[in-house]
Amino acid sequence: MAALPFRDINVHASASHYAFTSPSTPSAPTLVVDRPTGDLRLNDGGLLGGKRVSSIAGILGMIRLRLDKYIIVITKAQPMGRLKGHMIYKVIATEFLPLRERPLHDQDEDAFLAMLKAFVKSGPMYFSYSFDITNTFQRQAQLDVSQPLWKRADDRFFWNRFIQSDLIDFRNTGTRQHHGEQPGVDPYILPVMFGMLEIATTKINATPLTLVLITRRSRHRAGTRHFSRGIDEEGHVANYNETEQIVLLNDSTSGLGGFAGGGGMQNGKVGGASGKEVQIMSYVQTRGSVPVYWAEINSLKYVPKLQIRGVESAVSAAKAHFDEQIRLYGDNYLVNLVNQKGREKRVKDAYEQLVKLLVSTPYQRTQADSISDEKIRIVEPSGRHQAMDRLHYIYFDFHNETKGLKWHRAQLLLDQLSSALDEQQYFRGIDMPANLEGRLEVRNQQTSVVRTNCMDCLDRTNVIQSMLARTALNRQLTDIGVLTRGENFTSDPEFEVLFRKLWADNADVVSKSYSGTGALKTDFTRTGKRTLAGALQDGRNSLVRYGMNNFMDGTRQDAFDLFLGTYIPGTNHPFTDSRPLLIQSIPYIFAFSIFFVLVGVFTRRLPDSAVLPVRIFILFWLVVGGWCANFIFSNGMLYVNWPKLNPRPWAMEGFQESITKVHKDKLIGSFVSGHDRTLSTARYTNAEEGKKRIE
Incomplete structure (x- = not known):
């Protein structure tokens, strides 16, 4: 059995060290961080002379700034609900513990600290002591559960991976005095996910179930709207998010009630309702910026200037990106929603040109109607001769087709994707009560993924993703007999409201972390129609975005770069204003x-x-x-x-x-x-x- 992160940690401080112990596991070694060097060691016995400072929920990580190093600890965590018996928590409050006994005050150091504290406070971060929320259920079914939780975490969504690097390096190699692996550190390493997570216990047609929505934001090329666009040389794209919609049937362990999550709950082995087997079904989508080298340049104008580098220069980076996507998800259906006219047309053309360069012997076809000369454009390979031939590009003229509040016309895209969605399937697993490791018996797997984008991968993307999720959920509920053939869950008004709320909340969280405001068009997501209040709110959000993108996002981007390790503080003074x-x-x-x-x-x-x-x-x-x-x-x-x-x-x-x-x-x-x-x-x-x- 793998060592799981400690649920309770006491911090003891002295002039020479910080010591971390788990009162519920007295036999576990004490983690010691020497002051002011930051050297790590494990101590088998208690350390004398340390005053107990506080109880914490976990160690978020350690980070060195310009003059000092800090241990970031989670001081308050909010229970969000249970997922297959495992409690999920949201980070509510943190504290920065300086290694110097008397912190040195410096203008740049204070700026770094203020920036980090604001970032951690505003960032929606989630964790679990016993469940891997960074991986989909389908990936979890293939992982070695004997590995520590942090080793199982998906590197893309292990948000605090950089600030955990001191602990991870010490765990893997030890120190000069204690060389070799230090498995005693495993319970102190707590992986945290950044994004959105909501768990709702509900019922449909009198059938109890749990509906869960998780969006995981990638830590690679993370940042703000106009300062993080396109792709980098390593194949990471901006605003990349993986969204998993989960349905649990016959799961009596969901919700906030029940056990506090002790040893008896570590694997969620608390039987299903009425002795029925617990069924887990999940459907996964992704979103990410158009994978070419492009940027939007702020100049205080409402519409920034657009720059696109030659598409040929992005081929190797895009290949690295899609190699990973195909390896993880199978076939990729690339849904592009940018406008086909005006300034966005160059981004559309660049994406299509890129796909033609990646796939072998591409062919394309276009559909037109009275509204648009190019309602849908499809670019696909003529056969399967290489890995990139698993890419299928579908352009949909979202702007023109839905103009005049005709949102129902977005269904045209789903009709185009219908055969692909049928073949795509979804993940379905059955809980195995006799399996002490908590493994699922896999009955079905999702074989492909829809990767959706617009310019920001926010507003238009949210509308389409919620429609795809609706289609998948109706199919899942029909397959298990909760709905009859031809029926959909709109017949249950309460469930319909819940579904819309989850997806509107998801849209707002993803948008706020990238653009600084909630998403646009969420009145449609929440109510199914456009309203005057929604249009006014969109206008307000657009103005706030303009202000944030021009006057605040530089500082927000710096916070991303500092927390994620793409900038390492040195002796220079980065905040000096060089303007005359x-x-x-x-x-x-x-x-x-x-x-x-x-x-x-x-x-x-x-x-x-x-x-x-x-x-x-x-x-x-x-x-x-x-x-x-x-x-x-x-x-x-x-x-x-x-x-x-x-x-x-x-x-x-x-x-x-x-x-x-x-x-x-x-x-x-x-x-x-x-x-x-x-x-x-x-x-x-x-x-x-x-x-x-x-x-």
């Missing part, structure tokens, strides 16, 4: 001008006071404010909140172009310093990246 002082001051001058105009307009004047000076005063500040506003929006790239830890190449390139433009300004050009710290980097960027892009 005059350029930095213009927004403040603009704010002062508005203030002075308001003062001039609303200040009460004496009856005999002259009016002309006040009018001149107001006019002067109106002119100053107007010039400042025009300067800011004409040179928007100088005022976007860019990532500072891992500067984007296109940002540095555009930044330098804006600085050069300002130097030529007739009014303030001579007052702006010609020296700029980003110059050498921008020149290098221009040489390496600029020539590869197609404007």
